[in-house]
Amino acid sequence: MRVLVRRGLTRGLILAAVLSLLFGVPWWTIVGEPAWPTAVTVIGTVVFAAALLAFPVLMYQGHSKKARDWAARLGDSTLGAVWVLFVWSIIGQVASLVLPSTVVAVSVLAISAGLLVWGYTEAMRVPRIRRTEVEIPGLGPDLDGTRLVVISDTHYGPINRVRWSERLAAAVNALEPDIVAHAGDIADGTAERRKEQAAPLGTVHSGLAKVYVTGNHEYFSEAQGWVDHMESLGWDALHNRHVVVRRGEARLVLAGIDDYIAKGSGEEGHGADITRALAGADPTLPVVLLAHQPKQVTIAADAGVALQISGHTHGGQIWPFHYLVRVDQPSVHGLTRHGPATQLYTTRGSGFWGPPFRVFAPSEISLLTLRVPR
Template sequence: MKDQMTYFSILVTSVVLISWAIICWRMIMPLKVRRLTKVSLAGTLLLGLVMHQITRMYVREGLPVELPAFVRWGGYLSFGFVFLVMPFLIAKEILQLWGRKIIAPKGSVNGARRAFLHNAGNAIVMATALPITAFAVEEAFQTPVVKKNSLPISGLHPDLDGITIAQISDLHVGSILDKTWVDSIMQQVQGLHADMIVLTGDAIDGQVSRVGKELASLETLTAPLGKFFVTGNHEFYSGVEPWVEQMRALDFTVLNNEHTLVQKGNGAMLVAGVWDYHGARFGTKYTSDPFAAKANAPEHDVSILLAHNPRNIYQAVQAKYDVQLSGHTHGGQYFPWTYAIHLFQEYVAGSYTVEDSLLYVNTGTGFWGPPMRFTVPPEITLHTLKRA
């Protein structure tokens, strides 16, 4: 798995450098300014991307020193800005190429005119990307939207009708988000007075030794029917076993291919959880297995699977779970990933019915990487079990 992560890091670095080179070539070099100004702009952008690489090492590998906030912010914003600019730049280049071939025959536009149109197009790209970046940063830090979702279950036991479940997911505390932010989210969740609280993975970005203290207020959460946690891929990146113990220390029931029975009156609800979908990459004992999570389960009236990745739904259907609650996708988080995510995930956001099972995908309470969200606000979900 370490080799796979190394290859992924090399791929990300290569894509970042290629994107930087394209922006320099097509946007910075054509500017009608002094050469020193061009070099300064290119160098500033490159410095920001270097900060991003340093931040990735800080978050994933754990550097021995505290990384200043301006480095983390500068790195993530540079990365986010580059990948926001690129699709607009590519679209502009295609339009200009089409315009030269179709609208303006060869030789009908002189060099000066062509340069003006090129820079004007770049100006439009920047005029689009900069405001979106600003709005995206503001949206990332807004108070999470509480989305209310009904879970209709055929023949649900009357004593379970109306049970509420508060779901948070993908906090990603440790890169930019910190204890102050976590404290405010926990107050909001507690204020929902849900019967049960679930955290469906990716609570953190970083090792327990650095980030553990940031999650202290999770221990203050209380719910009559308990609070539950399952691992996401980022817990594995940051040392899964220490994080499992840390979440238990915060009074969460951690479900690793396990289940527990929750009683209310005469109604019985099976709550099961699995390791992250890709856990097996870190060792076969971490294989995500909805069947194992339900093995030898006692009699129950409804079964709920907590699984970080929506892809677990295919096995969950076979194992006959009534409900699966997931996260992971962030709904794409911001353009262009809000569209690209559909190339990798069939189930991206909100409610789905998959054969006889219900699936809900929370789009994330925090954010990963760039502190940006655009058209996908942070979310806390309040589920209600209903008798269908």
């Protein structure tokens, strides 16, 4: 009991320290340090104090088991805003060595406001198409030029994005894909709760295959329910399994494994298992593997996978968070090589998690053109 109390106290102190810094640095830069009139200082202090006190309550109300979408919207937006203010306040503190504190305060506010407006617009827009050619050793000539379209991290959630989802599906269909892959993190919430937003995924068309794997957020929201729901929408859930696509004489193995956290989630029958995913596959055929988190590429490389497709990172989503992502993941976005035979494509994702902002980390629909090596 004492150990549990001590751990709880330690976590509480760490959380308090983090929040104090996150809100305190912007308060000092914008309100405390400049020589504002007393009324401005008081009002600014009250605003920051109210936000600091309300934030943990809103996050708990919005993301607990009885999640309330209105609280999540407010809490997530506060998180995004204070992160941007925090980052630019630190930059402002450096600038204050040569600039007056009032100039720094106004500049931090103006830059942060501009970035948040732009970041919200970026988060809510239909993702841009990002085109990449990928050479796949062993790919048969009849599959040369195969158009593999990747979406990921749609994160349907507290903000109702049915119209966005419809436009996303239309953009994918306009690419006339041979294969469509969803690399996980469909939603924040159960399939029953977010089915209206996810419904347009059922309108996505492909010539050869339409496949999906679970992301970590499915394991916060009844993952098996999402596997079943995606199959009802016409997607082939690669739950530690594979399918073979054919064109002419050429064949390609499309495999998928559960998310990195699946085994520890308590979801019965879930857990990344590449041996089971590739069981029965012709070892002479190239393998394209869907695995939500880039760090699962170590498993892929050991299995001789030609290409792993992942999401999860969002490209950092809000600058400069990508530096923290890089600590946990081997790739933040783009095409990278891991070992002698395995490539990894990490998409920035199509939606956003939590804060409805994307700053210097644009969303994407990834169009991968598979090529026979020249």
